[in-house]
Structure formats: C-alpha cells, structure tokens
Amino acid sequence: MSEDHVQNDSQIEAVFRVNDSHKHKKDKEHRHKEHKKDKDREKSKHNNSEHRDPSEKKHKDKHKNNDKHREKDGEKHRERDGEKHRDKNGEKHRDGEKHKEKDIEKHKEVEKHRVKDGEKHKEKDVEKHKEKDVEKHRDGEKHKHRDKDREKKKEEKMKSSSGGVKVKKENGFSSPVRVKDEPEDQGFYVSPKENKAMKRPREDDEDYKPKKIKSEDDKKGKKRKQEEEDIKPKKKSKAKGNEEGVKKKKVKKEEEEKWKWWEEERHADGIKWKFLEHKGPVFAPPYEPVPDNVKFYYDGNLVKLSPKAEEVATFFAKMLDHEYTTKDIFRKNFFKDWKKEMTTDERNLITNLSKCDFNAMSLYFKEQSEARKNMTKEEKLKIKAENERLLQEYGYCIMDNHKERIANFRIEPPGLFRGRGDHPKMGKLKKRIMPEDIIINCSKDSKIPVAPAGHKWKEVRHDGKVTWLVSWTENIQGSIKYIMLNPSSRIKGEKDWQKYETARRLKMCVEKIRNTYKEDWKSKEMKVRQRAVALYFIDKLALRAGNEKEEGETADTVGCCSLRVEHINLFQELDGQEFVVEFDFPGKDSIRYYNKVPVEKRVFKNLQLFMENKQPDDDLFDRLNTSILNKHLQDLMEGLTAKVFRTYNASITLQQQLDELTNSDDNVPAKILSYNRANRAVAILCNHQRAPPKTFEKSMMNLQGKIDAKKDQLADARREFKSAKADAKVRRDEKTKKLVESKKKAVQRIEEQLMKLEVQATDREENKQIALGTSKLNYLDPRISVAWCKKYGVPIEKIYNKTQREKFAWALDMADDDFKF
Numbered sequence: 001m002s003e004d005h006v007q008n009d010s011q012i013e014a015v016f017r018v019n020d021s022h023k024h025k026k027d028k029e030h031r032h033k034e035h036k037k038d039k040d041r042e043k044s045k046h047n048n049s050e051h052r053d054p055s056e057k058k059h060k061d062k063h064k065n066n067d068k069h070r071e072k073d074g075e076k077h078r079e080r081d082g083e084k085h086r087d088k089n090g091e092k093h094r095d096g097e098k099h100k101e102k103d104i105e106k107h108k109e110v111e112k113h114r115v116k117d118g119e120k121h122k123e124k125d126v127e128k129h130k131e132k133d134v135e136k137h138r139d140g141e142k143h144k145h146r147d148k149d150r151e152k153k154k155e156e157k158m159k160s161s162s163g164g165v166k167v168k169k170e171n172g173f174s175s176p177v178r179v180k181d182e183p184e185d186q187g188f189y190v191s192p193k194e195n196k197a198m199k200r201p202r203e204d205d206e207d208y209k210p211k212k213i214k215s216e217d218d219k220k221g222k223k224r225k226q227e228e229e230d231i232k233p234k235k236k237s238k239a240k241g242n243e244e245g246v247k248k249k250k251v252k253k254e255e256e257e258k259w260k261w262w263e264e265e266r267h268a269d270g271i272k273w274k275f276l277e278h279k280g281p282v283f284a285p286p287y288e289p290v291p292d293n294v295k296f297y298y299d300g301n302l303v304k305l306s307p308k309a310e311e312v313a314t315f316f317a318k319m320l321d322h323e324y325t326t327k328d329i330f331r332k333n334f335f336k337d338w339k340k341e342m343t344t345d346e347r348n349l350i351t352n353l354s355k356c357d358f359n360a361m362s363l364y365f366k367e368q369s370e371a372r373k374n375m376t377k378e379e380k381l382k383i384k385a386e387n388e389r390l391l392q393e394y395g396y397c398i399m400d401n402h403k404e405r406i407a408n409f410r411i412e413p414p415g416l417f418r419g420r421g422d423h424p425k426m427g428k429l430k431k432r433i434m435p436e437d438i439i440i441n442c443s444k445d446s447k448i449p450v451a452p453a454g455h456k457w458k459e460v461r462h463d464g465k466v467t468w469l470v471s472w473t474e475n476i477q478g479s480i481k482y483i484m485l486n487p488s489s490r491i492k493g494e495k496d497w498q499k500y501e502t503a504r505r506l507k508m509c510v511e512k513i514r515n516t517y518k519e520d521w522k523s524k525e526m527k528v529r530q531r532a533v534a535l536y537f538i539d540k541l542a543l544r545a546g547n548e549k550e551e552g553e554t555a556d557t558v559g560c561c562s563l564r565v566e567h568i569n570l571f572q573e574l575d576g577q578e579f580v581v582e583f584d585f586p587g588k589d590s591i592r593y594y595n596k597v598p599v600e601k602r603v604f605k606n607l608q609l610f611m612e613n614k615q616p617d618d619d620l621f622d623r624l625n626t627s628i629l630n631k632h633l634q635d636l637m638e639g640l641t642a643k644v645f646r647t648y649n650a651s652i653t654l655q656q657q658l659d660e661l662t663n664s665d666d667n668v669p670a671k672i673l674s675y676n677r678a679n680r681a682v683a684i685l686c687n688h689q690r691a692p693p694k695t696f697e698k699s700m701m702n703l704q705g706k707i708d709a710k711k712d713q714l715a716d717a718r719r720e721f722k723s724a725k726a727d728a729k730v731r732r733d734e735k736t737k738k739l740v741e742s743k744k745k746a747v748q749r750i751e752e753q754l755m756k757l758e759v760q761a762t763d764r765e766e767n768k769q770i771a772l773g774t775s776k777l778n779y780l781d782p783r784i785s786v787a788w789c790k791k792y793g794v795p796i797e798k799i800y801n802k803t804q805r806e807k808f809a810w811a812l813d814m815a816d817d818d819f820k821f
Contacts, residue, residue: 056074082505259402261490262810270465272491276442278397280449281470281483282390284413284432287311294364297357298350310342312429315416317361324418324426329530334416397469405486406469417476421590429475437472467491488806489700497810500781502639503648504821521602527623531632533606534560534621537640541597542649542685545590545626545642558585561626570607579604593687650682650779655821657681658788669756671794682775690771702733703761712756717747782811787819
C-alpha cells in the first residue's frame with residue numbers, strides 16, 4: 001500500500017470517525033455509564049490475567065510508553081486485524097479514565113480538520129468505507145458471542161502479532177461503529193423515522209452539530225437486554241396460554257366425543273341394537289369365615305357352625321340392632337331358611353331362634369365397620385383404584401360402535417330379604433347367584449364373555465330386540481333381575497324421549513277423552529260406569545292403575561283398579577265443600593296415600609252406587625281390572641296407559657306452576673325456590689312422600705343458627721353505614737363518600753346472604769316429607785326445566801346435577817327458551 005493511499009485512507013477514516021463521534025457523543029456517555037457498572041468485574045478480570053501471565057503486565061507498560069506510535073499504526077492494524085481484536089481491546093480501553101480525556105481533545109481537533117477538508121473526501125470514498133465497516137461490524141457481531149476459550153486464543157494471537165498494539169478507542173468503541181445507511185444526498189442526514197427534509201443542511205451552517213445517531217449496536221444491545229428481561233414472563237404467559245388452550249381443546253374433544261344419538265335415525269322393527277359386546281357381570285366375593293375368637297352360642301353352649309350355616313348366621317348378626325329382627329314374620333322366615341343350610345346335627349341341636357346368641361358376631365361386624373371408617377388414606381385409595389379397575393373392565397359395553405356405561409354390573413350378594421312395608425316374605429334367604437344361573441345377551445359377532453374358572457353360563461342369547469345384557473331369576477319371588485345400561489345411554493334416553501312425546505300427544509286429545517268418560521258416567525252398563533269413574537281418578541288424582549297380585553306373595557299395596565270399599569269414605573259436605581271423597585290406602589312401596597278431594601256430583605252418586613251392599617274388604621270396582629282399563633285406553637289413543645296420564649298431568653302441572661310462580665325480576669335463589677314449589681305441587685299430586693331425614697332437626701338448628709348470626713352481622717353493618725353517612729354530612733370529602741359507598745354495599749351483600757339462608761330454610765321445611773327427585777326424574781319432561789333455566793337465566797346445574805344432566809343430555813341439546821310442553 002502506498003504512503004499517499006495510506007494517508008488518504010487515514011484522513012477519510014478520520015472524517016468518518018469524527019462524523020460518527022458527534023453522532024455518538026451522547027451514546028458514548030450512556031455506554032460509559034452502562035460499562036461503569038462492569039468496571040470492577042473487568043478490573044478483577046484483568047488483575048487475574050496479570051497474575052496468571054506476567055508478560056501481559058509488561059505488554060501494558062509497553063502500551064503506555066508507545067501511545068504516539070499506536071496512534072500512527074493503529075489505523076493500519078485495524079485494517080488488518082481490527083475486527084478480530086475490536087471487542088476485546090474496546091473492553092480494555094473503556095476502563096481507563098485517561099483515554100476518555102484524550103479522546104475528547106482529539107475529537108475537537110479532528111472536527112476542525114473536518115470542516116476544512118473533510119467534505120472533499122467524503123463524497124468520493126465514504127460509501128466504500130461505509131460498506132467495509134458494515135461488513136466488519138457484522139463479522140464482529142459474530143465474534144462477540146463466541147465462548148471464552150475462543151477469546152483467550154484471540155488474546156494470545158494479539159500478543160504475538162507485530163507491534164502488539166491496541167486499536168485506538170473512538171467514541172467508546174474499539175472499531176468503527178455500524179451506522180444506519182445514509183441516502184446519497186448532498187451530505188446531510190435524513191431521519192430514518194420519516195423522510196422529512198432537514199431544517200438545516202450541514203453545508204449552510206458551520207456551527208451545526210450533527211444529531212446523534214443511535215448505532216445498530218446500541219439498539220441491538222438494548223433490544224437484547226429488554227428481551228432478556230421480558231423473556232421469562234413472556235414464556236410464562238405463553239405456557240399459561242398453552243395450558244388454557246389444551247384445557248379448551250380437551251373440553252371441546254369431550255363435547256365432540258358425546259354421542260348425539262337423537263340426531264341419528266332410530267332402528268326399525270323393534271330392533272334395539274345391531275352390535276353388543278360386554279364382559280359379563282362381577283360376582284359377589286366368596287364367603288370369608290369369621291375368626292376363631294368370634295364365638296356362637298346356643299342355649300349358653302359354644303357351637304361351631306358349618307361354613308354354610310355360619311354364613312347365613314352372619315346375615316342375621318349384621319342386622320341384630322335393626323327393627324326387622326324384632327318382627328315375628330322376619331324371624332320365622334329366617335329360621336326356616338337357615339335350617340335348610342344347616343347340617344343334620346345342627347338342625348337337631350338348634351331348634352329355637354330365641355336361644356341363639358349372635359352378640360359376639362354382631363360385635364365383630366361393628367368393629368369391622370369402624371375399621372373401614374378409620375382406614376388410612378392409602379388404604380382407601382387402594383380400594384378406590386381396585387373399584388376403578390373393575391369399572392373400566394366390566395362397567396362399559398360396546399353398542400353399535402359406541403362405548404356405553406352399564407348401570408350396575410355387580411351381582412347382588414346373598415343376604416336376607418327385607419321387602420317394603422309388611423312384606424310376607426321378609427327374612428327369607430336370598431341365595432348366592434352363580435354363573436350357572438346367568439343368561440348372557442350379546443351379538444353373535446362379538447367376543448362372548450368368559451365364565452369364571454370351573455363354571456359355565458346357563459345360556460348365551462343373541463336377542464337384539466331386548467335391552468338387557470345379563471339376566472337371572474331370583475329365588476324369593478321368582479322375578480327376573482337384569483343388568484341394563486346406564487340412564488344416560490341411548491336406549492334409556494330414547495325410551496324417556498318417547499314417553500314424554502306420547503304425553504305431549506295426549507295433550508292434543510285429552511279434552512276429547514275427558515268428554516267421553518264424563519258421558520260414560522251416565523251409561524246403563526255398570527262396567528262402563530266403573531271404568532269411567534276409575535279413569536276420572538287416574539286423570540284428576542294421578543293414581544296408579546294398580547296391578548293384580550297373588551295373596552301372600554307381595555305386600556298389600558293398592559292402585560286405582562284394586563281399591564276396596566274400606567279405602568274410601570264419602571262426605572256430602574266437609575270443611576265447607578260438597579261431595580268430598582276421603583282416600584286412605586297403602587300405595588306403591590307401602591307408602592300411605594291420604595287425600596280429601598271434592599268430586600263431581602255424578603261421580604259421588606256413582607261411588608255411592610258402587611258401595612251398596614258391599615263389605616269393607618270387597619273391591620270398589622268389582623267389574624274392572626287393569627287389563628280392561630288398559631285396552632280401553634289403547635282404543636282412545638295409541639300408546640296411552642295410566643302412566644302416560646300420570647306423566648302428562650305431572651308435566652302440565654309443572655309448566656303451569658312455573659308460569660304462575662316465576663318472577664323474572666327475582667334473583668336466582670328466589671327463582672329456584674319458585675321452581676321447587678312448582679316441583680312440590682307435582683310431588684304432592686303424584687303422592688311422592690318420604691319420611692323426614694333423621695338429621696333433619698339437627699340440620700335445621702344449624703341453619704337457624706347461621707340465620708341468627710347473619711341477622712346480627714346485618715344489624716352491625718347497618719349501624720356502621722348510618723355512622724358513615726353522618727360523618728359524610730359533616731366532612732363532605734371524597735374519602736368519607738367512598739366509605740359510605742363501601743358500607744352501603746356491605747349492607748346489601750349481607751342482606752342477600754340472609755335472604756339466601758332464609759329461602760333455604762323455607763325450602764327445607766316445606767320439602768321435609770316430599771320427595772322431589774322422583775317426579776323430577778321420572779314424570780317431568782326435562783325440556784320444561786331446561787327451557788325455564790334458559791329463559792330466566794338460572795344455571796342448569798342448580799336444577800340438575802351431573803348425573804341427571806348426562807341422563808337428559810338430549811333435552812339440554814333440544815330445548816330452547818321458548819319450549820312449551
């Protein structure tokens with residue numbers, strides 16, 4: 001390289017650096033402040049390096065003595081190796097306060113030189129050098145982020161290089177900074193933000209100090225720092241967002257997985273399914289003998305029972321404190337069946353149940369019960385895991401390529417029959433069900449369930465016209481028991497939907513049917529009159545039809561057709577009402593039906609006629625039975641039964657009561673109270689009674705205590721509100737106004753809480769002997785409730801729990817807020 005060319009290059013470089021130096025004047029100060037924080041760290045770094053290598057200390061002394069030489073040769077050195085050593089040397093020069101003063105003085109001298117000569121060279125070569133510097137700076141950026149080992153190698157290279165000189169620090173940098181590209185204008189800089197003309201071109205004003213330009217290094221450094229600061233929260237928020245997204249996707253997936261069977265075509269010709277596969281039932285665990293220390297005594301003497309006799313004895317011992325074991329019929333039936341399980345010697349020995357001592361057995365089972373209650377969390381989790389395993393294996397079936405839940409896949413264990421009411425067979429032994437008693441129903445092309453080892457099924461069927469999976473005949477009454485699908489399944493849902501649609505069809509022709517039976521009250525045939533009066537009771541009182549029963553086989557329960565003379569009393573006038581009929585009879589499940597009802601005059605006269613010359617235990621409707629009644633109902637409307645009448649009257653009553661009782665301005669608790677009152681009207685109509693819960697009185701006392709405490713809280717809140725209002729009138733400042741508002745809100749909040757508690761207490765008291773669930777699940781069209789919730793903004797969860805929502809998924813999907821039964 002020629003000397004002229006070197007000199008020319010150095011002048012142009014100086015011009016370029018001076019131009020940059022003014023642009024970076026403020027930036028330099030900022031960077032000095034920024035690097036001041038790292039000063040101690042860098043010094044310690046240099047001290048360590050000096051301690052490690054004494055030759056480096058000599059090298060630093062050499063630099064101090066050769067500052068002038070470094071200024072002359074620095075430019076050449078930068079041309080050759082500048083980019084290699086720029087970062088490292090720049091870091092070393094920033095630490096020296098002496099170099100800062102020298103740089104400032106030099107900048108002033110060079111600025112004067114630029115004003116005289118700089119403009120000549122700038123237009124010729126500035127673009128060339130700018131491109132070179134840009135390339136160098138890019139290379140430098142690459143070197144910046146290399147590891148420490150690489151930097152050490154660079155230091156060693158720098159030491160061994162000719163002269164070993166440092167590149168002169170300019171503007172806080174060890175090499176020319178990269179500046180934003182400047183347009184080829186007449187020597188002035190245009191702001192990169194907008195292409196606006198500069199107010200003062202450089203040529204027109206010698207005193208013009210160039211506006212500081214932020215270098216790419218500065219901006220990148222700041223951006224990098226900001227990104228490092230923000231990266232953690234950003235990642236968190238992103239992760240949070242991802243989690244929410246995954247949850248939403250899961251919910252959506254679950255919704256998609258729900259089988260909307262009501263949108264598909266139904267099977268024709270009575271076919272319930274085309275493919276059915278399941279694993280069969282889960283049998284009761286085998287009997288485990290009681291420990292040897294649990295004794296059985298007869299007439300004061302210790303008796304060791306055989307395994308079969310002992311098992312039956314434990315059934316009685318478990319019920320020893322129950323009311324059933326005091327009933328003669330229960331004890332008689334138990335002892336009779338127990339003796340069948342005894343050996344000949346045991347039968348000869350044990351002849352009187354009263355002499356049997358079951359106390360030791362009873363105490364043992366009480367202790368076992370307490371032990372189960374006091375199990376550790378781990379033990380409970382173990383049992384739960386086992387139950388879950390059984391559920392996953394046996395609790396589901398595949399029906400028409402869809403996974404359906406099975407209602408109860410476990411066979412009932414052996415025990416003593418209890419029955420309802422005064423059942424004549426209470427106390428009899430329910431025998432253990434074995435695989436040889438089981439009939440399996442599945443499709444031919446399915447995998448048939450495997451019977452337990454050493455056993456086989458009674459029969460395997462492939463009947464697609466029935467809905468049961470497993471069946472067997474129980475030994476007490478000879479009735480057939482079934483394992484069927486869960487209420488949320490397609491088969492159960494279709495049945496419910498069809499039932500409510502039939503009830504809605506009855507709505508269209510009920511007036512015609514009523515006119516027909518009213519005409520029949522005057523019929524000349526006694527049979528027709530009795531049928532018409534019975535149908536009136538079924539329609540008006542929602543009575544069950546009543547099935548014929550064998551005497552001595554079941555409890556003495558009564559329906560409409562099986563009413564006896566003793567079950568009704570007639571009053572010409574009672575409590576200010578004319579033609580009153582008093583009903584008093586044991587209904588379904590031996591629940592007493594008691595009601596006083598005013599009836600039509602012609603109905604009253606007919607009842608008097610039906611009761612003439614009859615004994616109390618004679619049938620009221622002696623020329624009517626359920627078969628005759630059901631045949632007549634089928635003639636009136638296809639699919640019409642006494643139960644359809646009951647369903648219709650229940651649903652229409654709910655619809656009417658909701659329309660009358662619901663106030664759209666009420667809050668949610670008040671609306672729910674209105675719903676429960678409407679539901680209670682239906683339950684009373686259908687005679688859905690229950691005994692008050694054992695804990696009713698205690699729970700009511702607790703609730704009343706909460707109400708009293710809330711009233712005291714409300715009184716305190718009102719006093720505080722009144723006091724705050726008085727202060728606000730005196731002070732009239734913003735703080736007291738805010739206090740008044742907060743106290744007012746507190747009063748309103750406590751008033752709402754009190755109202756909720758009082759509504760809850762009223763609801764409990766009114767429903768203590770009424771079973772709302774039976775009518776809600778079996779007689780009320782769920783679409784009425786769904787539409788009501790949507791119309792009045794009541795969450796459906798307040799009316800139906802999760803299991804009930806699954807059962808009525810079809811109604812939740814179908815019903816809009818304008819649905820009417």
